[in-house]
Amino acid sequence: MDQLQQELLELICTTCNLPDVDLATIGPDDPLIGPDSPLGTDSLDALEIAVTIQKEYGVRMDSENTSRIVLQSVARLADYIKANR
């Protein structure tokens, strides 16, 4: 996991108040949202993550489809931020 991906994962855990998650067990391609996510996050968490990313990195996810695609994994999210900031 690169530095941005690590940073994003920490930000997500802080935003969604997930202090018990062992970050070392999360892979860059693991699902971020939904029943298959090791974080146990749902659509309300996804909304908060989208708002936080916009605030912290100035990158907007202004459509549901964009969020759905971008929040598939921390690797996808990092790529999206790199491409759009």
Add this chain to the structure above:
Amino acid sequence: MLDFPHTQSAHCESGVAANLLTHQGLTISEAMAFGLGGGLFFGYFPFIRINGLPLVTYRAAAGNILRQIASIDGVSMVEKKFRNQDEAMAELDQALAASIPVGLQTGVFWLPYFPKALRFHFNAHNLVVYGKEGNEYLISDPVFPTPVRCPATDLARARFASGALAPKGKMYYLTRVPAELKLKPHIVQGIRFVCKMMLASPFPLIGVKGIRFLAKRLGKWPQRLGPEQADLHLGHVVRMQEEIGTGGGGFRFMYAAFLQESAAAMQEPRLQECAASLTAAGDTWREFAAMAARLCKKRGRPEDSYPAMVACLNRCAAMEEKVFTELRQWTRQQP
């Protein structure tokens, strides 16, 4: 088999409208279809209950976008409803045999290609059937990234789902479109329609007044309903705003995209400014939703509270009042 241009969209009705027009040679975006169809709205109807929760809607009534598009000069659309399931499926097959892509209103719950978690009882989901192979229909469902397939028995069941907004086998298809779409008058007409809904409704539950009404009611939920029910109501408002195909910000981002596209098409900087202001309103709606989500999840920040959400909603109302007043003035200056 038909070569149908499937494009994924946020919202099914505007997506189907855009895909059907594009198939006929009039390439328009989902946002443009949404805007021409006068899709933006706000309504809070506490006396209408969806799964026991009050109806809050950020878009025009189901079917309105397609109706508005069908009323454009030079566009003709055939629309049929049925009592008999076999007759409805036979008519669909006939249209497909004639190489006509057909729009259908369906109940999401009966469509097997939807993941189970998303199969809820919503009967106004639009899709396009563009072919049949054996006993399976080929479907362009705009909320999916690629075309999907559906067995005939399941599609028939989805077309005749019962309950609120029952589709009654509704099918529709375009029979005529103009060679070229003169966007300008239709953009003005679409904006005029939305301004009227947002600013001039006599009913306090609709438009900007409706947003303020929701703010007032929401502030009282913890006392009136108790904390658990209040959170349930709050989660429902957030889901209707940010999920259910709204494109985020309760369709505000999608309408802003329409205004931006219209500004470019008409060389009209005032529309560009309105697009930016509406995007800012969408961001404020999102701020509200994020605060609501934190409270629902019991991880509110010190500044999060029901009064803070009320203030946020009132800010949304003020911002939208300003945008739509400006847009109304602009439409009055158009021929």
